[in-house]
Amino acid sequence: MSFIRLLPELLINQIAAGEVIERPASALKELLENSLDAGASDITVQLEAGGIKLLRIRDNGRGIAADELEFALMRHATSKISTLDDLQSVASMGFRGEALASMAAVAQLTLTSRTADANHAHQITAIDGQLSDISPASHPVGTTVEIRELYFNTPARRKFLKSEATEYAYCEEAFKRIALSRPDVAFSLQHNGRTIWQLAAEQNGLTRVTTLLGAEFGNAAVAVSRHAAGLSMTGFAALPAYAKSTRDAQYFFVNGRFVRDKVASHALRQAYQDILHHQRHPAFVLFFTLPPAGVDVNVHPAKSEVRFRDSQGIHQFIFHTLQNALAIPAQSTAPVAEQSHYAPTQQGFSLAQNNASYQVWDMQTGAGKSGVMSGEWRSSAADTASGNYAPYSPLPTSQSPDEHPLGYALAQLLGIYILAQNSQGLIVVDMHAAHERIVYEKLKNALDEERIATQPLLIPVSFYADALDIASVEASQTELKKLGFDIALLSPTTLAVRAMPVMLKQSEAEIVARELIDELREFGASRVLTERRNELLSTLACHGAVRANRILSVTEMNALLREMELTERSGQCNHGRPTWFQLSLHDIDKMFMRGQ
Numbered sequence: 375m376s377f378i379r380l381l382p383e384l385l386i387n388q389i390a391a392g393e394v395i396e397r398p399a400s401a402l403k404e405l406l407e408n409s410l411d412a413g414a415s416d417i418t419v420q421l422e423a424g425g426i427k428l429l430r431i432r433d434n435g436r437g438i439a440a441d442e443l444e445f446a447l448m449r450h451a452t453s454k455i456s457t458l459d460d461l462q463s464v465a466s467m468g469f470r471g472e473a474l475a476s477m478a479a480v481a482q483l484t485l486t487s488r489t490a491d492a493n494h495a496h497q498i499t500a501i502d503g504q505l506s507d508i509s510p511a512s513h514p515v516g517t518t519v520e521i522r523e524l525y526f527n528t529p530a531r532r533k534f535l536k537s538e539a540t541e542y543a544y545c546e547e548a549f550k551r552i553a554l555s556r557p558d559v560a561f562s563l564q565h566n567g568r569t570i571w572q573l574a575a576e577q578n579g580l581t582r583v584t585t586l587l588g589a590e591f592g593n594a595a596v597a598v599s600r601h602a603a604g605l606s607m608t609g610f611a612a613l614p615a616y617a618k619s620t621r622d623a624q625y626f627f628v629n630g631r632f633v634r635d636k637v638a639s640h641a642l643r644q645a646y647q648d649i650l651h652h653q654r655h656p657a658f659v660l661f662f663t664l665p666p667a668g669v670d671v672n673v674h675p676a677k678s679e680v681r682f683r684d685s686q687g688i689h690q691f692i693f694h695t696l697q698n699a700l701a702i703p704a705q706s707t708a709p710v711a712e713q714s715h716y717a718p719t720q721q722g723f724s725l726a727q728n729n730a731s732y733q734v735w736d737m738q739t740g741a742g743k744s745g746v747m748s749g750e751w752r753s754s755a756a757d758t759a760s761g762n763y764a765p766y767s768p769l770p771t772s773q774s775p776d777e778h779p780l781g782y783a784l785a786q787l788l789g790i791y792i793l794a795q796n797s798q799g800l801i802v803v804d805m806h807a808a809h810e811r812i813v814y815e816k817l818k819n820a821l822d823e824e825r826i827a828t829q830p831l832l833i834p835v836s837f838y839a840d841a842l843d844i845a846s847v848e849a850s851q852t853e854l855k856k857l858g859f860d861i862a863l864l865s866p867t868t869l870a871v872r873a874m875p876v877m878l879k880q881s882e883a884e885i886v887a888r889e890l891i892d893e894l895r896e897f898g899a900s901r902v903l904t905e906r907r908n909e910l911l912s913t914l915a916c917h918g919a920v921r922a923n924r925i926l927s928v929t930e931m932n933a934l935l936r937e938m939e940l941t942e943r944s945g946q947c948n949h950g951r952p953t954w955f956q957l958s959l960h961d962i963d964k965m966f967m968r969g970q
């Protein structure tokens with residue numbers, strides 16, 4: 375008796391489908407790519423229930439002849455390549471002949487098509503992998519593919535699908551990627567009978583980009599265009615004013631295909647490095663092209679990764695092209711979409727902020743003198759720093775009971791440190807780190823007691839959001855409320871912060887909201903409030919804490935010291951670094967060789 379046997383055809387296709395068709399959005403991507411490969415200039419997409427119930431894609435491409443309909447649904451049947459050489463220079467989106475067969479194995483599929491030389495259209499249906507006979511149908515030249523009830527016959531798989539809203543969001547993202555890649559093709563998208571996008575064909579792609587990514591992106595974008603040595607990169611890259619805290623406004627296409635590639639991402643990030651705050655992500659829509667033989671597209675089941683033959687050369691090319699495009703000084707840069715109200719710093723980030731000079735402030739001696747004094751102190755401290763003073767975590771205990779352990783503020787040093795005096799000597803406090811810890815602990819306690827104090831914003835702060843952002847916010851209203859936020863939907867692409875925790879800075883409403891949404895997207899609402907809770911609160915605390923370079927009055931500094939004394943674990947910031955040092959009189963005497 376033999377134990378090893380061939381799997382039935384349907385099962386083989388169902389297994390393959392698991393790789394190629396992960397969710398409705400992957401089916402949509404495959405179908406859109408087929409329409410583009412067929413030379414369509416007009417493509418309409420209709421979805422029901424996030425694409426789970428129905429995906430219908432109709433195009434005006436060259437169509438499929440009646441006698442080939444059956445082949446189209448068979449595995450390893452393709453019109454696009456026939457030899458290994460073809461594979462190495464493939465210019466079409468498809469090449470494996472797997473997509474339709476995979477869908478036919480896990481959904482009810484109807485394929486209707488007509489070629490230019492046929493009198494009428496023909497139709498074929500597949501249910502559970504069983505193909506129907508071919509029947510006549512009515513359809514103009516082109517093709518319609520209908521996918522109903524995805525994964526209806528593989529319940530284990532179906533369970534992995536998320537809510538309708540989330541699956542829809544993924545579909546919309548897949549649609550956007552393809553629509554961005556081909557501005558010369560008209561697209562429309564309907565969901566549950568409602569038209570969401572209606573995109574006319576156009577030449578240069580700017581309208582397409584600003585329609586899909588928002589005017590905000592268009593206003594902050596510079597055009598990129600370079601052709602050299604068979605390589606080219608064109609498109610739009612946003613100046614730092616726009617940069618988002620999430621990674622999703624990054625569209626990078628290789629020979630028309632949306633991909634995530636390490637070499638390219640690294641080069642792009644590096645080009646932005648000098649001008650972008652490290653926690654923000656650049657935003658761009660860039661089309662990189664190279665001779666097909668220079669890139670292997672057959673490395674990932676969904677074709678979302680590629681491998682470059684000369685990755686170093688390509689890294690250089692991408693890096694230099696983008697760096698040059700971004701190097702135009704901010705003032706003289708006219709964003710591609712001119713708008714007079716554009717304010718380069720409205721996102722809460724500006725170049726000036728990044729390398730601002732430090733304020734020197736001293737209560738007793740005045741700003742000028744303290745600059746000199748602090749310089750001397752710094753150099754002597756550095757000379758003797760080798761292990762002489764360890765950070766003190768427990769608060770000093772040998773004071774008289776009525777004295778404050780962290781003493782009284784004397785001055786602010788270089789906008790970063792608070793200098794205070796207690797009976798033992800000098801206390802140096804890292805102002806931002808200490809305040810961050812205080813805000814963090816307060817947030818933690820308040821959240822535990824479900825009483826984070828909320829502050830309604832006089833003017834709600836609105837910002838661009840994509841479908842996944844919106845789906846995440848809609849699915850997390852309870853959690854957002856617990857965290858003290860009220861974030862509402864203003865339009866299909868805009869969210870607005872209407873209220874936020876009192877402890878956080880209103881001026882950072884948008885940044886904070888984006889970071890929060892980022893977490894919700896990545897981990898889901900329930901995890902954000904459980905295992906991710908402390909990370910999240912720590913991020914929020916960072917936005918509640920005073921920044922370096924803020925001048926504090928002596929009263930404010932003393933208030934901070936008192937709060938530190940009351941706060942648990944205030945000896946370390948949220949990242950585990952010390953928040954303050956004690957430099958005893960003895961230590962200082964030693965530096966000056968006093969009494970030795």
Ligand SMILES: Nc1ncnc2c1ncn2[C@@H]1O[C@H](COP(=O)(O)OP(=O)(O)OP(=O)(O)O)[C@@H](O)[C@H]1O
Pocket residue numbers: 404408409412433435436437438445446447451452453454467468469470471472473474475516517
């Ligand atoms: N919209 C369409 N218009 C015209 N022909 C189509 C269309 N969709 C599919 N076809 C034909 O059906 C064949 C099979 O499509 P399928 O997507 O399964 O494979 P493929 O595109 O060749 O490769 P891949 O699996 O990489 O997508 C295609 O090669 C093409 O000839």
Ligand SMILES: [Mg+2]
Pocket residue numbers: 404407408467468469473474
């Ligand atoms: Mg295909």
